[in-house]
Amino acid sequence: MQHRPVAxxxxxxxxxxxxxxxxxxxxxxxxxxxxxxxxxxxTPQCASSHLKKLVAARMLVAEAxxxxxxxxxxxxxxxxxxxxxxxxxxxxxxxxxxRELRFARCCYDHLAGRLGVAVTERLLLAGDPILRALGIDxxxxxxxxxxxxxxxxxxxxxxxxxxxxxxxxLLRHYTRDGWLLRARGSRRLVVxxxxxxxxxxxxxxxxxxxxxxxxx
Amino acid sequence: MQHRPVAxxxxxxxxxxxxxxxxxxxxxxxxxxxxxxxxxxxTPQCASSHLKKLVAARMLVAEAxxxxxxxxxxxxxxxxxxxxxxxxxxxxxxxxxxRELRFARCCYDHLAGRLGVAVTERLLLAGDPILRALGIDxxxxxxxxxxxxxxxxxxxxxxxxxxxxxxxxLLRHYTRDGWLLRARGSRRLVVxxxxxxxxxxxxxxxxxxxxxxxxx
DNA sequence: CAAACCGTTCCGCGGCGGTCGAAGTGTTCC
DNA sequence: GGAACACTTCGACCGCCGCGGAACGGTTTG
Numbered sequence: 001m002q003h004r005p006v007a008x009x010x011x012x013x014x015x016x017x018x019x020x021x022x023x024x025x026x027x028x029x030x031x032x033x034x035x036x037x038x039x040x041x042x043t044p045q046c047a048s049s050h051l052k053k054l055v056a057a058r059m060l061v062a063e064a065x066x067x068x069x070x071x072x073x074x075x076x077x078x079x080x081x082x083x084x085x086x087x088x089x090x091x092x093x094x095x096x097x098x099r100e101l102r103f104a105r106c107c108y109d110h111l112a113g114r115l116g117v118a119v120t121e122r123l124l125l126a127g128d129p130i131l132r133a134l135g136i137d138x139x140x141x142x143x144x145x146x147x148x149x150x151x152x153x154x155x156x157x158x159x160x161x162x163x164x165x166x167x168x169x170l171l172r173h174y175t176r177d178g179w180l181l182r183a184r185g186s187r188r189l190v191v192x193x194x195x196x197x198x199x200x201x202x203x204x205x206x207x208x209x210x211x212x213x214x215x216x
Numbered sequence: 217m218q219h220r221p222v223a224x225x226x227x228x229x230x231x232x233x234x235x236x237x238x239x240x241x242x243x244x245x246x247x248x249x250x251x252x253x254x255x256x257x258x259t260p261q262c263a264s265s266h267l268k269k270l271v272a273a274r275m276l277v278a279e280a281x282x283x284x285x286x287x288x289x290x291x292x293x294x295x296x297x298x299x300x301x302x303x304x305x306x307x308x309x310x311x312x313x314x315r316e317l318r319f320a321r322c323c324y325d326h327l328a329g330r331l332g333v334a335v336t337e338r339l340l341l342a343g344d345p346i347l348r349a350l351g352i353d354x355x356x357x358x359x360x361x362x363x364x365x366x367x368x369x370x371x372x373x374x375x376x377x378x379x380x381x382x383x384x385x386l387l388r389h390y391t392r393d394g395w396l397l398r399a400r401g402s403r404r405l406v407v408x409x410x411x412x413x414x415x416x417x418x419x420x421x422x423x424x425x426x427x428x429x430x431x432x
Numbered sequence: 433c434a435a436a437c438c439g440t441t442c443c444g445c446g447g448c449g450g451t452c453g454a455a456g457t458g459t460t461c462c
Numbered sequence: 463g464g465a466a467c468a469c470t471t472c473g474a475c476c477g478c479c480g481c482g483g484a485a486c487g488g489t490t491t492g
Contacts (some may be wrong), residue, residue, distance in 0.1 A: 002239075002302075003232055003235040003236040003239050004232060004235075005302065005304070006229060006235040006238075006239065006298060006301050007229065007230055007231060007232040007235040009301045009302075009304040010226045010227070010228075010229035010230040010235065010301055011230035012226075013222060013223065013226035013230075014223055014226040014227035014229075014230040015223060015479085015480070016219055016220060016223040017480080018223075019219040019220075019222040019226065020219040022222075023219050032438085033439065033440095034437095034438070034439085042480090042481075042482090043481080043482060043483090044438075044439070044440090045439080045440070045481090045482075045483085045484095046480075046482070047439095048440055048441085049440090049480080049481090050480090051439095052440085057304075059304065066438095066489070066490075067437070067438055067439080067489040067490060068437095068438060068439080068489095069439070077300070077303050078304065080300050081297070081300040081301050081303070082222060084293070084296050084297040084300045085222050085225045085226055085297050085301075086221065086222050086225075087293050087297070088221070088225040088273075088275065088293055088294065088297055115405075115415070115421075231449090231450075233450080233451095248468080248469095249468075249469065249470095250467095250468065250469085258450090258451075258452090259451080259453090260468075260469065260470090261451090261452075261453085261454095261469080261471080262450075262451060262452070263469095264468095264469060264470055264471090265450080265451090265470090265471095266450090268470085282459070282460070282468090283458075283459040283460055283467065283468050284459090284467090284468055284469080285468075285469065
């Protein structure tokens with residue numbers, strides 16, 4: 001609902017030089033200003049200007065070490081935003097040199113690539129009984145083309161929530177079964193008394209979770 | 217490693233008018249060009265220009281309906297990228313009017329906000345036994361300030377992988393226990409023979425997953 | 433102290449892109 | 463058919479920002 005911060009953050013990633021620097025830092029390690037300038041293909045004074053902006057926006061953190069200065073990503077949110085933008089890049093074809101990178105790589109401080117996705121899905125399959133109790137057929141969802149499970153970095157909570165086929169199936173279940181009501185013309189959702197009861201009983205959310213909550 | 221697509225995608229989100237339009241569509245429903253022009257506070261001809269670009273970049277899809285044209289988000293990836301950028305907006309303070317939105321809202325086609333995060337964590341807690349078998353103490357991780365579980369939209373796979381404290385703990389475990397080796401100066405990770413064996417035995421990944429894989 | 437190096441600031445140049453006015457095309461309603 | 467409406471294209475203006483050149487603190491080395 002506030003579009004200024006979105007545009008401001010995107011504007012910082014919109015410059016090819018800054019994007020190259022951020023991508024160079026995507027392994028979670030730190031690099032000197034000069035190294036980043038070479039990565040981006042610009043002069044040191046130009047890189048300095050970019051790095052200053054990225055630090056001011058708290059996307060990077062700087063650490064003075066001797067006569068050189070080391071930069072690294074400020075946090076997971078930054079790495080995740082960069083990754084999600086990489087996926088929007090249109091062309092789903094990757095150069096052959098990236099094949100190994102595609103299989104297993106580190107993303108900031110965790111495992112990514114095909115192997116990372118496979119591990120994730122194994123962990124999430126453990127939640128299967130809960131979904132089954134709601135009448136959601138995981139096997140059927142898996143048969144569809146759509147990625148079964150996705151996470152979405154939550155704008156307000158800065159933590160992930162379930163998206164993908166399972167996320168959509170859950171929301172469908174909530175609204176059809178009267179747990180949640182969609183507000184007209186807004187993204188807002190309202191929890192019904194029944195929903196409040198069911199979220200505690202079926203999902204296992206603590207009862208006092210709903211106490212300090214505006215609106216029902 | 218290819219920074220052009222990142223910058224190009226970010227540039228589309230970097231304009232306040234386009235960002236406002238995308239945010240208005242974040243509930244997953246469709247809107248007409250005129251409505252979006254009003255949302256963004258620009259003239260219709262200006263909105264038309266923006267919408268054309270967003271459609272060309274496959275971020276939006278257009279559907280001609282009578283004399284009006286309806287636009288909607290092209291997919292989850294777009295919604296997720298917008299959400300992750302929203303989180304980078306610096307100021308963690310939200311206007312009071314957004315309190316209800318913060319608690320429960322829909323993000324494209326799934327539940328988001330505090331409630332969405334709570335449901336997600338309940339589902340993921342079900343994976344606890346697997347992590348415990350690896351010697352990862354979930355309770356200890358939960359005590360830290362850091363969000364326990366995060367997902368990262370995978371650049372190559374377009375599917376999520378585990379990030380957050382658990383993701384970092386997993387990668388630490390993989391490298392310390394000799395499942396994976398970090399390549400120098402690259403994000404690339406190499407699976408050792410031991411890792412190959414352990415991923416199958418401990419995580420439950422199928423054995424032939426590693427067969428069609430470059431490098432080891 | 434002098435030299436070398438890293439990073440930074442100031443400055444003017446140049447180009448990309450967002451904006452609105454005006455005019456053109458297609459659709460719907462009377 | 464004619465008027466009203468939704469959307470689009472064209473053209474011109476203007477502001478913003480990335481860029482390199484030159485010059486300036488700060489730190490390390492000989």
